[in-house]
Amino acid sequence: MVDSGKTVIVTYGMGNLGSVKNMLKKIGCEAVITADPGKIESADRLILPGVGSFDRGMKNIKESGFLEILGQKVLEERTPILGICLGMQLLTEGSEEGITRGLGWISAKTVRFSFNGSPLPLKIPHMGWNFVRPARKSRLIDNIGDRPRFYFVHSYHVVCNNPDDIVLICNYGGEFACAVQHNNIMGVQFHPEKSHRFGLQLLRNFSEM
Numbered sequence: 001m002v003d004s005g006k007t008v009i010v011t012y013g014m015g016n017l018g019s020v021k022n023m024l025k026k027i028g029c030e031a032v033i034t035a036d037p038g039k040i041e042s043a044d045r046l047i048l049p050g051v052g053s054f055d056r057g058m059k060n061i062k063e064s065g066f067l068e069i070l071g072q073k074v075l076e077e078r079t080p081i082l083g084i085c086l087g088m089q090l091l092t093e094g095s096e097e098g099i100t101r102g103l104g105w106i107s108a109k110t111v112r113f114s115f116n117g118s119p120l121p122l123k124i125p126h127m128g129w130n131f132v133r134p135a136r137k138s139r140l141i142d143n144i145g146d147r148p149r150f151y152f153v154h155s156y157h158v159v160c161n162n163p164d165d166i167v168l169i170c171n172y173g174g175e176f177a178c179a180v181q182h183n184n185i186m187g188v189q190f191h192p193e194k195s196h197r198f199g200l201q202l203l204r205n206f207s208e209m
Helices: 017-026 037-041 054-064 067-076 086-090 196-207
Strands: 007-010 031-034 045-048 081-084 108-112 126-134 149-154 156-160 166-171 175-182 185-188
Touching (some): 007 037, 017 031, 045 067, 054 067, 086 185, 156 175
Parallel strands (some): 007 045
Antiparallel strands (some): 166 175, 175 185
């Protein structure tokens, strides 16, 4: 069983949140899916999943009514937050996919894959299983196992201004950051809820924070 504190999965109308909740349930972590500012305010941990476009994601968050309390929890109270896929990209300053400013909680930008000059016939989006390697130590990847691999579906990836924020690296036409952490703010580009035992361990690590 993991820590009994309250885990809140923040919904803003984008993503299959049920899969994340079910994966957490497997490790004994009961999570709540909500957009209610009051429930977000009482959270011990926050998860921000998402799939879809960057601008639409930010628009939905701004119109949701919980942006202020979310910022208070993350930036002032230092509540652990995990962004998943689009959720990770929204933590950055902005994306080449759109024109809307991101949350800016990670000093990074989100860029589209570009394979100019690569001899490999790589497709966009990057889709499927890929091995990753650690860039530094982090509680998020404790006991993740040898040769960890995760399931990806994305056309954009995060470029960190501070290399110390990079936790995991993947290679797809070149290396890119697939997990980041700056203090209590964490993000993963892959889908841990679809990544079997590796994803289960990562979510267990986060749920024990």
